[in-house]
Amino acid sequence: MSAPALPASIVDSHFHLFRRADVPNAGLLSAGELQRDFLWPDFEAAWHGLPVKGGLMVQVRDEIDGVAEAAFVTSVAIPEPRLRGLVAGNLLEDPARRGELALLREVRLVRGIRRGTQFHPDPGYVARPPMIDGFRELGRLGLVGEVCVKHFQLEGVVELAKECRETTIVLDHLGKPEVGRQPQPVWEAELAELAERPNVRCKVSVVVQTPEDPPLDPAAMAPIIRHAVRVFGWERVIFGSNWPVSTTVIGYRDWLDLVLESLPPGSPEQLDALFAGNAVRTWRL
Template sequence: MIIDAHQHLWTAGYPWLRDPSLARIRRDYTVDDLRAAIGAAGVDRTVLVEAGRCDAAETRLFLRTARDTPEIAGVVGWAGLLDPDLAATIDGYRAGPGGELLVGIRDQVQGEADDFLDRAPVRAGLATVAEAGLVNELVVRAAQLPSVARAAAALPQSTFVLDHLGKPGIAAGELRHWHDLIAPVAARPNVIAKLSGLVTEANWESWTPDDLKPYVDIAVGLFGTGRLMFGSDWPVLELAATYPEVKDAMTGLLGGSPADVFAGTAISTYHLELT
């Protein structure tokens, strides 16, 4: 069993895809496309993550899609951490078709100020997600990592999942700076990290696995494989690579397919029920 803990679906009309640099992924990505991609890479199940549309309708659609798609084992939906009715929003997701497949909530924190996660109303939103028994999924910039560490310390009852290792500046060679920022995050036992999205933080045209290696090695050293998950970040990865290239790069860097990184951590973190 191999689980991809981070993939998306979207249509060409998503506003963020208007960026000219994203032209090669500005198209509809469907369940059929997903099946072809994971089939080529030998992946069995996935976790579908909100794709930046930032509305409840997307999450409801994704839950219905997951209900009808056996390959999708869980959904990380979108909700605003400052939503005064956040608990009701979560309850509404769960009451709808596929609601039992909701495993986490992600807001687009990367678009906020560096101290966003330090703010009391945001912390209250994080606590609401945790009280609902869901993972707090975090997509952040490297500069926001100190606030991730502080939030994890303040909310030890919450499980946090850090996407894309906090987006290190691989193309710019910012290894030492990123190490200093992520080490306090890894010191919090309630933070799990995804080995995902790294090829698009590297040079899209010229990256090699060697470019990713020091970041993966540091992540393994800080988190251990028991707190790491493989994620493809498909179809974003198509800016720089193919799905099999990303999976093969990760297995090469890890010396194989560790059962925790490629399945066990995702199952336990998201409480996935697999058949």
């Protein structure tokens, strides 16, 4: 079978850059493949020969100082205009840390804030009142809110989206379903319910659950991708790689091909929206 035709343009909505010494060796970052620096030349090498026109860097860990990380990314972007924006980190539920948002908003590259709760013991933590207050503040500041949760935490994101209607909320990694376990009626139903909220977007980006995950199974991912496109529609799904975390389970070109082969039939305009246009519009890149 021949490889699917490439999109005319790609804006990668989800990649990470970091110096190994700056990030904790914990969680997904403890994987053996990630024990080095990952900087712009490494990212460019991963997609060399593909029509990647730019990308949006996403914060690495919530424990990292978001203001300091923004300064690092700004230094990278000075000679590299294809680094179009940053989703910075902030502990939005902490009023003391929330004060940093005004500083981050003044950073030219900052387009949004991510708060990851995928490893929090409270599955509904993302919808607790202090977190809702934080996401509402993002809407007031004109910043996009981003959440990274696992499949059993999606109900909380639905509640968060209902309570923060003036904030655009982006769901990372398709809500992290259990790849390889089919069917997944609860994930399917909750993703569909989340898609009913017009202020929510969904990243079609590589799902990695643990540092020991096996290689990604294309046959298992295909119905997951199709379901996301079906419930959100072409105008609210956004391509991302999750590089370099993704390298523990799949290569950059392999992920791109997997997505292209899994999509329902779409027009050139719909494909452009998924691979570039929706990212540009969502984060004003």
